[in-house]
Amino acid sequence: MARPARVSPDRILxxxxxxxxxxxxxxxxxxxxxxxxxxxxxxxxYHFKSKDGLYRTLLxxxxxxxxxxxxxIADASAPHADKVDRVIATMAAFVDEHAFxxxxxxxxxxxxxxxxxxxxxTALAALPAAVGGxxxxxxxxxxxxxxxxxxxxxxxxxxxxxxLAGARIRKxxxxxxxxxxxxxxxxxxxxxxxxxxxxxxxxxxxxRTS
Amino acid sequence: MARPARVSPDRILxxxxxxxxxxxxxxxxxxxxxxxxxxxxxxxxYHFKSKDGLYRTLLxxxxxxxxxxxxxIADASAPHADKVDRVIATMAAFVDEHAFxxxxxxxxxxxxxxxxxxxxxTALAALPAAVGGxxxxxxxxxxxxxxxxxxxxxxxxxxxxxxLAGARIRKxxxxxxxxxxxxxxxxxxxxxxxxxxxxxxxxxxxxRTS
DNA sequence: GTCTATACTTCGATAGAC
DNA sequence: GTCTATCGAAGTATAGAC
Numbered sequence: 001m002a003r004p005a006r007v008s009p010d011r012i013l014x015x016x017x018x019x020x021x022x023x024x025x026x027x028x029x030x031x032x033x034x035x036x037x038x039x040x041x042x043x044x045x046y047h048f049k050s051k052d053g054l055y056r057t058l059l060x061x062x063x064x065x066x067x068x069x070x071x072x073i074a075d076a077s078a079p080h081a082d083k084v085d086r087v088i089a090t091m092a093a094f095v096d097e098h099a100f101x102x103x104x105x106x107x108x109x110x111x112x113x114x115x116x117x118x119x120x121x122t123a124l125a126a127l128p129a130a131v132g133g134x135x136x137x138x139x140x141x142x143x144x145x146x147x148x149x150x151x152x153x154x155x156x157x158x159x160x161x162x163x164l165a166g167a168r169i170r171k172x173x174x175x176x177x178x179x180x181x182x183x184x185x186x187x188x189x190x191x192x193x194x195x196x197x198x199x200x201x202x203x204x205x206x207x208r209t210s
Numbered sequence: 211m212a213r214p215a216r217v218s219p220d221r222i223l224x225x226x227x228x229x230x231x232x233x234x235x236x237x238x239x240x241x242x243x244x245x246x247x248x249x250x251x252x253x254x255x256y257h258f259k260s261k262d263g264l265y266r267t268l269l270x271x272x273x274x275x276x277x278x279x280x281x282x283i284a285d286a287s288a289p290h291a292d293k294v295d296r297v298i299a300t301m302a303a304f305v306d307e308h309a310f311x312x313x314x315x316x317x318x319x320x321x322x323x324x325x326x327x328x329x330x331x332t333a334l335a336a337l338p339a340a341v342g343g344x345x346x347x348x349x350x351x352x353x354x355x356x357x358x359x360x361x362x363x364x365x366x367x368x369x370x371x372x373x374l375a376g377a378r379i380r381k382x383x384x385x386x387x388x389x390x391x392x393x394x395x396x397x398x399x400x401x402x403x404x405x406x407x408x409x410x411x412x413x414x415x416x417x418r419t420s
Numbered sequence: 421g422t423c424t425a426t427a428c429t430t431c432g433a434t435a436g437a438c
Numbered sequence: 439g440t441c442t443a444t445c446g447a448a449g450t451a452t453a454g455a456c
Contacts, residue, residue, distance in 0.1 A: 008421085024320065027236030030450065040423055045451065047421095103320040110234065110313040110320075112378030122388055124379075129389040148394055151402045154369045154376075162368035168322030169334075178332055179339040184358055192361045196410035218439085240432060250441055255433065257439095 009047045011037040016058050021100030024107045025055055025115050052115060059108070060120045062101060066094050067126035074130050080138035084201065085194045087131055088156055092190045095164045102165035128153045135201070144201040156197040163189055219257045221247040226268050231310030234317045235265055235325050262325060269318070270330045272311060276304050277336035284340050290348035294411065295404045297341055298366055302400045305374045312375035338363045345411070354411040366407040373399055 015037035019028045030051055034041040048054035073086045095101050113121055132149030139146055164186070174181035225247035229238045240261050244251040258264035283296045305311050323331055342359030349356055374396070384391035 021320070022322075024234050024236055024317070026234055029448090031448095041450095042424085042452080043422065051450070106316040106320040107234070109372065109376045109379055110231070110316040112232075113382045116382075118386070121382055122386055125383045125386055125389045125391075128383075128391070132389065147402070148398070150391065150394070151399055154373045154399070155365075155403060155406050158369040158372035159365045162319065162372065163364045166319045166364075169319055172323045172326075172331055173335045173338075176328070176332055176335055179335045179342065181335075181338070181360065184360070188358070189361055189364070192357070193365060196365050196406070199409045199412075200406035202409075239430090241430095251432090252434080252442085253440065261432065 008037070008039050008043060012039060012044055012047060012054070013058055013061070016054050017062075017098070017100040017104070020055060020058065020107075021103040025051075025111070028055075055115055056117055056120045059104065059116065060123045062098065062104070063120070063123035063127060066091070066101070067123065067130055069094060070127060070130035070134075074134045074137070080134070080141060080143040081198055081201070083134050084138070084156065084197055087134060088160060088190060088194050088197065091157060091160050092164070092186065095160075102161045105161050106165050131157065138201065142203065145203045147201060152197075152201065155200065156193065159193055160190070218247070218249050218253055222249060222254055222257060222264070223268055223271070226264050227272075227308070227310040227314070230265060230268065230317075231313040235261075235321070238265075265325055266327055266330045269314065269326065270333045272308065272314070273330070273333035273337060276301070276311070277333065277340055279304060280337060280340035280344075284344045284347070290344070290351060290353040291408055291411070293344050294348070294366065294407055297344060298370060298400060298404050298407065301367060301370050302374070302396065305370075312371045315371050316375050341367065348411065352413065355413045357411060362407075362411065365410065366403065369403055370400070 012033065015033045016028075019033045019036060023029070028051070030044060031041055033054070034044050037044070044054065048057060069090050070087060073083050073090060076083070078086070108116070108124070113124070116124070128150060131153045135144065135147060135149040135152040138144035139149075170181055170183065173179060174183065222243065225243045226238075229243045229246065233239070238261070240254060241251055243264070244254050247254070254264065258267060279300050280297060283293050283300060286293070288296070318326070318334070323334070326334070338360060341363045345354065345357060345359040345362040348354035349359075380391055380393065383389060384393065
């Protein structure tokens, strides 16, 4: 898959990730992707057939990779609350490696999956499935209060995605100096989300505070 | 503002809201907006000068309206925890009236505010400012645990926006039947977020459970 | 696999009559 | 304020040589 023989497809995917994240599917320009990947545009069509094909390939990869890591947490043996901590930390780490992920995620939600085929949509569905499964484990073991898994999924990951995707606009807003938007560290925010999620899922009084 | 004399601009704005929410700025088509508004395309340019101008006018209105409601909560006299409940309920109600809001919000965050001028960006900044102010009130009154206002802003509103914007893609995913995505009521989700936020901000043990 | 050149389409925007 | 007609710029995609 990452054979040294065919670097073009991988370089194209990397360039596409940046372009799609920055501009969205409609705003992305095939010429720009080709230029960023330092390949000829015809090469891009040779490998991926169309802008749509490239987009879907990229997203399928991305979703599959992320879902795999989440599923690994689900399958591991650990206290339920720790698994939730790991879900949040893992998503943050994933974004750290793939900075384009959150923006693409936001756009895809807003688009209602308009450009996704059945296969890519299935790959995306594996994300809430994995996280929902972890929550369900905890609820069944009576470690968590009874919570719809999808509610927990949204309340723990939406802020992470939103916050990480919003780095640029926060900087713009901070620049206006009309709000106190001083950038605190991403790590602090992740810890905040872990604590908030623990407290939200805890049955009686919340877990340790730090 | 809603004078019967000039219906065109308002109809155009309403049509633009739908189009921009569904397709994003780059994906939106001026012809389609004009057709949806049942006005001539030249009319649209007469009133708004450009696609950009239309977009900014729409967003400025939207942000200003939403921020006004949030500021009203901040200025009201009520227990701090109740204000937080109201922030969440108010955003949900706002989206109920303006269904296009969450999608546009997601896209704008992903875009990093690329199409926004200074004035529109300032209008947007009023949202976190209002919510952050409410949190700060609570922290200073020692009703809430010490929490960076922006962290609280993201953890309480990002899920609401995300969940409401994601109605379409959730339906798509539910249709695949690979995950249990059964649609529970939006009201239930809002209540979930209110409880989760209360628990997250509570100083010692959390507030009432129901 | 790689490139150049270009066909074909769509879109934002405006000119100019009424 | 309103409409028709159209320009010019981009943009996706492909043909065809190497």
